[in-house]
Amino acid sequence: MADSGKNVTVAVGRIFLNLGNPRHEEFATEAEAIEYLCNHEQIHALARDIARHGLSPLDRFALVPIEGQSRKSSASTNYYSAEGNRRLCALKLLNDPDLAPANLRSSFQKLAKEWTPITQVAGVAFDSMDAVKLWIDRIHSGLQGGIGRKDWNAEQKQRASGGNKNKAAQVLLDYAEEQKFITPTERKGKLTTVQRFVGNDVFREILGLDQNNPDEVGRTRPKAEFDILVKRFIRDLVGKKAVNSRMNKKEIIEYARPLNSVGGVTTTRIEPEALWVDGGAAKGKKSRKRHPTKPTKAKHVTYEHEIFDALKAWGNEKLQSLYYSICSVELEHHTPLVCIGAWAFFETLTACTGRPANVSFEAFLNKNKLQSYGLGGNTQSQRSAVHRILEYGNTTKHHAVSATFNGDQLNNDMVTLKDVILKCIEEAVATTP
Numbered sequence: 170m171a172d173s174g175k176n177v178t179v180a181v182g183r184i185f186l187n188l189g190n191p192r193h194e195e196f197a198t199e200a201e202a203i204e205y206l207c208n209h210e211q212i213h214a215l216a217r218d219i220a221r222h223g224l225s226p227l228d229r230f231a232l233v234p235i236e237g238q239s240r241k242s243s244a245s246t247n248y249y250s251a252e253g254n255r256r257l258c259a260l261k262l263l264n265d266p267d268l269a270p271a272n273l274r275s276s277f278q279k280l281a282k283e284w285t286p287i288t289q290v291a292g293v294a295f296d297s298m299d300a301v302k303l304w305i306d307r308i309h310s311g312l313q314g315g316i317g318r319k320d321w322n323a324e325q326k327q328r329a330s331g332g333n334k335n336k337a338a339q340v341l342l343d344y345a346e347e348q349k350f351i352t353p354t355e356r357k358g359k360l361t362t363v364q365r366f367v368g369n370d371v372f373r374e375i376l377g378l379d380q381n382n383p384d385e386v387g388r389t390r391p392k393a394e395f396d397i398l399v400k401r402f403i404r405d406l407v408g409k410k411a412v413n414s415r416m417n418k419k420e421i422i423e424y425a426r427p428l429n430s431v432g433g434v435t436t437t438r439i440e441p442e443a444l445w446v447d448g449g450a451a452k453g454k455k456s457r458k459r460h461p462t463k464p465t466k467a468k469h470v471t472y473e474h475e476i477f478d479a480l481k482a483w484g485n486e487k488l489q490s491l492y493y494s495i496c497s498v499e500l501e502h503h504t505p506l507v508c509i510g511a512w513a514f515f516e517t518l519t520a521c522t523g524r525p526a527n528v529s530f531e532a533f534l535n536k537n538k539l540q541s542y543g544l545g546g547n548t549q550s551q552r553s554a555v556h557r558i559l560e561y562g563n564t565t566k567h568h569a570v571s572a573t574f575n576g577d578q579l580n581n582d583m584v585t586l587k588d589v590i591l592k593c594i595e596e597a598v599a600t601t602p
Contacts, residue, residue, distance in 0.1 A: 172300040174293035216259035230292035251301045338363040340386040350403040362414040372425040379441040387441035429570040467580040472496040479594045500576030508573045512562025521597040531559045542592040554582035
C-alpha cells in the first residue's frame with residue numbers, strides 16, 4: 170500500500186521551495202525559483218486571493234524532510250514542499266515582500282499591508298520524494314483513465330457556482346432543449362458562448378430575457394414571439410457562423426439588433442413571466458403561480474426632492490426641465506422617451522461638471538471619479554447603472570427598430586445614481602464662474 174504520510178503542522182519558515190519542481194528547470198537558489206514562479210506561474214494573483222480568503226482548507230502541503238532529517242523528529246525539522254510550491258511562494262512573499270522580484274515588490278508590499286500573516290500551515294509529511302510521487306501524479310497528471318482528478322466542464326461549473334449571471338445561460342439552454350430547439354448532443358460545449366451573449370444588455374433586451382428576479386429567469390415577450398427568437402438564436406448557435414464564441418461586444422450587438430425585425434416578432438412586451446417552472450418550461454399562467462405576486466411596476470422615475478432643490482439652487486434651467494420631464498412622463502407607455510431624456514440629463518450634467526466633448530459620460534464617471542466622491546462602498550452598482558443609461562440611450566436614439574422598454578430598470582438606475590447626481594451638481598456649482 171502507498172505511503173499515506175503523517176499529518177503535521179509546520180511553521181512556514183521551516184518549509185523551503187522545491188528547487189527541482191516539475192514546473193521549472195532545477196534552480197540553484199530559492200531566489201531564482203521565486204523569480205521564475207512570479208514571472209510565469211501567476212503568483213501575484215494567487216497571493217491576492219490568499220490575502221483575501223486565506224488558504225484553502227481542502228488543500229494541504231506535501232512535505233519531505235531535507236536530507237539528513239526525519240519526518241519523525243522534533244518540531245525543528247525543515248522540509249521541502251513536494252506539493253504546494255506556488256502556495257508556499259505566495260505565503261513567503263506576503264510574509265516578507267522584500268523576497269519578491271524588484272518589479273513586483275511594491276505590489277506585494279500593498280497586499281501585505283492588509284495581510285494577517287499565516288505562520289503555520291497544515292501538511293502531510295512523507296519520508297521521501299518517491300513516497301509522495303504517486304499522490305502528486307494523481308493531482309497533476311490528468312484524468313489517467315479515471316484515477317486522477319477530473320475537471321468540471323462548463324455546465325458542471327455553472328451548476329456548482331449557481332451564479333445568477335451564468336444561471337440565465339444555463340436556463341436558456343435547458344428551455345431550448347425542452348422545446349426541442351436543440352439536442353443534448355448539439356448543446357455540448359455551447360454554454361460559454363450563450364453566457365457571452367446573455368451577458369450583453371442589448372441582446373437580453375431584444376430577446377426579451379429577464380433576470381431581474383434572482384430566483385427565476387423570465388421573459389418579457391409573449392411566449393410565441395420569444396420562441397421565434399430563441400429558435401433563431403439556437404439555429405445560429407449550432408451553425409457557428411452567425412453566432413460563435415469569438416464575437417466581441419460590438420459584434421453581439423450588431424447580431425442582436427436585426428432580431429427585432431424577424432417575422433412574427435412585434436414590439437409587444439408583457440409582465441415578466443417565469444421561463445422555467447418546477448423542472449419544465451412554463452406553459453400557462455397557473456403553472457407560473459409559484460412565487461408571491463410581484464410588486465407593482467414603477468409608473469414614473471422616482472422624484473428626488475434633494476436633486477430638484479439642488480438644481481434649482483444652482484439655477485440651471487435646462488437640467489431642471491429635463492429632470493422634471495424624466496420624473497413626470499409615464500414610464501409604462503413612454504419608456505424609450507424617458508430613456509433618451511435620462512441620457513440627455515447625464516450628458517448635460519457631466520458636461521457642466523467638466524467632461525470633455527470627446528469623452529462619454531460613462532468614461533467620465535469612471536471608477537476613480539466615483540471613488541473620489543467618497544460615497545463609500547463598492548462603486549460597481551453605480552458604474553453598471555451609468556453604463557446602462559448610456560447604452561440604452563444610444564440604442565434607443567440611433568437604431569431604426571431597437572429601443573429600451575424596461576422602465577423598472579431605468580427607474581432603479583436613476584435611484585441608484587441619486588448620490589452621484591448630487592455630487593456632480595455640487596462639483597459643477599463649485600466650478601461655475
